[in-house]
Amino acid sequence: MRSQSWRMGPAWLRACPVTWRRIVGCEACISGWMPRRPWTENERGRCGPMTTQLEIDRFSAGYGRIMVCRDVQLTIERGEVVAVLGANGAGKSTFLQGLAGLNDSQGTIRLDGTSIEGLNAAARARAGLAFVPEQRGNVFPHMTVLENLAIAGGKGASGATRELIDEVFPALEKYRTRQAGLLSGGEQQMLAIAMALMSEPAMMLLDEPSQGLAPTLLRSIAASLARLKQGGITMLVAEQNRWFAGEIADRALLVGGGRLTPEE
Numbered sequence: 001m002r003s004q005s006w007r008m009g010p011a012w013l014r015a016c017p018v019t020w021r022r023i024v025g026c027e028a029c030i031s032g033w034m035p036r037r038p039w040t041e042n043e044r045g046r047c048g049p050m051t052t053q054l055e056i057d058r059f060s061a062g063y064g065r066i067m068v069c070r071d072v073q074l075t076i077e078r079g080e081v082v083a084v085l086g087a088n089g090a091g092k093s094t095f096l097q098g099l100a101g102l103n104d105s106q107g108t109i110r111l112d113g114t115s116i117e118g119l120n121a122a123a124r125a126r127a128g129l130a131f132v133p134e135q136r137g138n139v140f141p142h143m144t145v146l147e148n149l150a151i152a153g154g155k156g157a158s159g160a161t162r163e164l165i166d167e168v169f170p171a172l173e174k175y176r177t178r179q180a181g182l183l184s185g186g187e188q189q190m191l192a193i194a195m196a197l198m199s200e201p202a203m204m205l206l207d208e209p210s211q212g213l214a215p216t217l218l219r220s221i222a223a224s225l226a227r228l229k230q231g232g233i234t235m236l237v238a239e240q241n242r243w244f245a246g247e248i249a250d251r252a253l254l255v256g257g258g259r260l261t262p263e264e
């Protein structure tokens, strides 16, 4: 959907200098999340530079010599949200973990035009690929919400990032001094996503964020991710829940038989 604001004003106003963003910007730049740079309309009608975020070519991922996903070719534009759908055991997690450098993989991966396939998981994370795993417990249970965020933030996230997290996950704001282990499963999932955001990643890889959530929390996390999408965050989301994927994704790919194919 094309943002209404793009239809306003003369063509020369279709830039996004920060001082004008509340007048002429689209939802993505109003969040303040996107970096300052010359803007153009991209294919999806959102405000943002027309740049490729992730490029994968002849990419395979698996365990030892067994490649679960084979010969994947995929391009994801900046600000795009792509869902990877498939049944249990189809290879969704293996694909995401392969991109994050957590299993055995081969092929080309370019993040913002820079090749990262030779890097280990920590270096890929530093390069801007934030992985949020499927299992709960990827928070430090004996530390408070604030301490978890501080650890994830390293040298310190920007004010805009902290504001975005507070806005998208108000429950975390409410429980900031509570131990993470005392949060509900859904709140721990929110914290895990917020921790990934604290590193201000170029792109997030989310492995089944809907898993095990009650319907109310499911809607809440879907709304949070949709808000992050409005903020221009690029995401690759492995999912089994088609409703959830449909709420947040621009397009979907199906995993099956070791291949990734566009969903019709």
Ligand SMILES: Nc1ncnc2c1ncn2[C@@H]1O[C@H](COP(=O)(O)OP(=O)(O)OP(=O)(O)O)[C@@H](O)[C@H]1O
Pocket: 063, 068, 086, 087, 088, 089, 090, 091, 092, 093, 094, 095, 240
């Ligand atoms: N560490 C591992 N070593 C060897 N094989 C594995 C390992 N982890 C997963 N597999 C196998 O890889 C295949 C794909 O598993 P994967 O977890 O990627 O599927 P999935 O689509 O994410 O499933 P689910 O939705 O149930 O999490 C399965 O056959 C699984 O048994």
